[in-house]
Amino acid sequence: MTLAAIAPPPAATRRHLLDVDGLSRAELEAHLDLAAELRERRARGERLGGLAGQAVGMAFLEPSTRTRVSFELAARALGADVIDLSASGSSVAKGESLVDTLRTLERTGIETVVLRHASSGAPYLAARTTGLRIVNAGDGTHAHPTQALLDVLTLRDVLGGLEGARIAIVGDLVHSRVARSELHALVTLGARVRVGGPPAMVAGFGAWPGIEVARSLEAALEGADAVMTLRIQLERAAGGAVPSLAEYARTWGLTTERMAMARRGAPVLHPGPTNEGVEISAELASSPRSLIGRQVENGVAARMAVLALLSA
Amino acid sequence: MTDGLGRFGSIADEPASLLLRGARVVDPTTGRDEVGDVAIDGGVVVAVLRDGARIIDATGWVVAPAFCDLHAHLRQPGGEEAEDVASGTRAAAHSGYATVCAMPNTDPPLDTPAQVAAVLAAGAGAASRVRVVGAATRGRSGAMLADLAALHDAGVVAVSDDGAAIRSARLARSLLAYLAPLGLALFEHAEDATLAAGTLLRGGPTATRLGLPAWPVSAEVTIVERDIALAEETGARLHLTHLSSAAGLDAVRRAKERGLPVTCDVTPHHLALADTWAAGERRWAWEQDPEATDAPPVDAELAYDANLRVNPPLASVRDAQALLDGLADGTIDAIATDHAPHPPQRKLVPWDEAAPGMIGLETALGIGLAAVAAGRLRLPALLAALGDRPARIIGESRSLAIGQPADLVAFDPGASWRVERASLTSRSVNTPLLGRELRGVVRLTVVGGRVTYDATAGG
DSSP: OOGGGTOOOOSSOOSOBSOSTTOOHHHHHHHHHHHHHHHHHHHTTOOOOTTTTOEEEEEEOSOOSHHHHHHHHHHHHTTOEEEEOOSTTSTTTTTOOHHHHHHHHHHTTOOEEEEEESSTTHHHHHHHHSSOEEEEEEETTTBOHHHHHHHHHHHHHHHSOOTTOEEEEESOOTTOHHHHHHHHHHHHTTOEEEEEOOHHHHTTGGGSTTEEEESSHHHHHTTOSEEEEOOOOHHHHHTTSSSOHHHHHHHHOBOTTGGGGSSTTOOEEOOSOOOBTTTBOHHHHTSTTBOHHHHHHHHHHHHHHHHHHHHO | OOOOOOEEOOTTSOOOOEEEEEEEEEETTTTEEEEEEEEEETTEEESSOOTTOEEEEOTTOEEEEOEEEEEEOOOTTTOTTTOOHHHHHHHHHHTTEEEEEEOSOSSSOSOSHHHHHHHHHHTTTSSSEEEEEEESBGGGOSSSBOOHHHHHHHTOSEEEOTTSOOSOHHHHHHHHHHHHHHTOEEEEEOOOHHHHTTOOEESSHHHHHHTOOEEOTHHHHHHHHHHHHHHHHHTOEEEEESOOOHHHHHHHHHHHHTTOOEEEEEOHHHHHOOGGGGGTOOSOGGGSOTTOOSOOOOOTTTTTOGGGOOSSOOOOHHHHHHHHHHHHTTSSOEEOOOBOOOOGGGTSSOGGGSOSOOOOTTTHHHHHHHHHHTTSSOHHHHHHHHTHHHHHHTTOOOOOSTTSBOOEEEEEEEEEEEOSGGGOOSSOOOOTTTTOEEEEEEEEEEETTEEEEEOSTTO
C-alpha cells in the first residue's frame, strides 16, 4: 500500500522537519490526522511499507532512550531499515565534526537522518551543508518538533480539539526545547496558552507571540483545560535559577490538590522522564488524569506520520 | 561588477609622486569637502607637483585621509592558518587602511617586549603600518600585570586583555593607576565574565526563539561603569572597544560630559547587523523596526549561521540604532573592525561550538557607506570615525593639509562589489555578508606616500 493512499501530502512538500514553526495549521492537522490513522492501522496489525527499501539513520549525538526507541519503532513499522549512528564508538565521539560525519553518511547512500544534538540549531547546519533529509529529534534548547506533535495529538484526542482550548505549561521553559515547539504548535492550532515558572525559567517568554506569562501557579492553572509540566533539570537548581528543588516543588510543583485550580478533571502531561516529587507528585503522575503513558504511545504514531510525509 | 583585485605595495616602497584630479576631497580634519585635486610627493601632501608625476583621473571618486583600525586580530603568532601580519595588512590596504592595531590575544599572547618586537618586525615591509596593543596581564590570565613600562618602551600603543575584560576590579584599578603616568590607554573589552558565561546571543526575542542562552546587557554596562569609576579615580585613559549597547553608550556619554579621558569605538557589525540576523533577517539594522517585540521568522537556509556568532553578541535593533546615532553625534569616537579571522573548521560547526568573531577590515567601508546612503550618517562623520579620530587615540593623526604625511584613500562610492572568496584578501572568509553586494570600491591606498594598494585603471 502506498502512503499516498493513506493521506495526501501536506500543502507544501517539505524536505526536512527542523521545527514545527514553519508548518501551517493545515499541515499540522495533516500530520495529526495521519498519525491517528497510522496508530489505528498499526494497532490492527496492518503492514505499512511506505519506507520499504529505505535506510533511516539514527544519529543521536546526545543521550536519549525514549525518543530514539520511538523513532526506531516508527521507521521499522514503515518498513525502513534502521541504521544506528549514535555517538558512542562513532566518529563523532572520536572528534570528527558533525558536518564531516554527515557527509560521510551521505556517501553511503543513507537519505534520511534523524538527528538529536546538544547544540541549538545543529539540524539547520546539517540540512544546509548536506543533501540529507533531516528530521530534528531535539536540538539543544531550541526545538523538539516530534514531541510537540505527539503532545498535541494526545491533547486533541482528549479535548476533542485545540481551538480555544486553555493550555497551561509550567516549569523551566527557558531550557526546554519541548516547550518552544509546543508553543508554536498550540498557538498555530488556536489554543490559548499560559506559561508559568520561576522568573529565571520563563525569562524572555513575555514577548512570545500569542501567549501569556503567569506569575503564580494558581494564575497559570486557573481554568486550564490541560496542564503540561516540564522536566526540571536537576543541575538547574545549582545554577541559581531556583534556590533549591524543594523550593521549586513548594512553589511550582504539580500535585493532585493543586490541580484543583485547573478545570475539573483537566489532564496533566509531561514529556518525561519525570522527577517525581519535584515538578510532579508521584500520585498525580500515576493517576488517571496523567496522560504520560498515552504520550509515549502516540510518540510512535506521530513519528511515523513525520517520516511518511517527508517521504511522500 | 565585481572588480578584480589591484596591485599591492609596501610601506617600505619608494614614495610616489602623483596627482589625484577631480575627486570629491573630504578631509574631516580641516573641514574641506569639495571637488578638487590632491597631490603627494616625498611622502607628504604637496601643493605643486614636480614634472613626470603620475596623474590619475579621480572624477567621481572620494579622496579622504586613510583609515586606522584600532582593533584587528592578525593572528600572528599561532593562528596563521586564519591570518598573519602579511595577509591581514593586505586586507587592510585593500580597504583603505593605513594603520592596523594588532590585538594581543595571539598564541602565545603579546605580553613581552620580544613578542611585540616580533610583530613589529613582521610589519616592517607590510602593506599597512602595524601597531601593537600589548597584553595587560601576563598570559592574558588576568592574574598579574604584564611588564607594562617595558611594553611601553617596546612601542605598544595601548594594552588590553581583549577577549575578556580585566576580570578583577582590584587588578583593573592597579592597572589603570600604573598606566596613568605612562599615558597608555587600556582598550577594554567590557564584559563581565560571570554574567556572560555560557551565553550565546543577545537576550531578546530572537535568542528566546532560537533557544540560545541570553547575554544580558548588564554584562557590558557593569564593566563600563566600573572602569569609568576607576579611570576617574586613577586619572588613566580608558578606551572602551566594541561597545554594543545603548546603556553602555549612555555611561560613556555621561563620562565625557564630566570631562573624563574616556573614548570608545563600535564595530561595523554592531552598527549594521543585529541579533535578528541569527534567525535569518538580512536587512540592515537601521532598516528594521526598533519597536518590534517578536523575533523574525526562522529562515531554514540562513538561521544559526555561526559567522554571526561574535563577542560581544550582535546588538538588538534598538541598540544598533542607538549606536549609529552615537556615531553620528560624535559620542562614539571611532569605528573599529574587531577583524577576527577564523578557519572554516571553527565556523562550519553548530553555533555553540563556533569561535566568536567575523572578519571586518574589508567590509567596514561598505557598511559605513550603506549607512550614509540610508541618510543615517554624513560622509565626513563616517570618514572621521574611520580615519582621524581613531588615529588620534593611538597618537597618530590624519589630514590632507599641505605638508602632512600622505596617508590617503581614494574610493569610488558608486561602484559595487560582491563579498566572496575571490574579492577578499584576508586569508579567512568568515563573514555573514558573503554573497552580498556592497557599495564603495577602493581604488588607491597610500601610506606615508607609498602606494600600498592600487586598483586605478593605470595601476
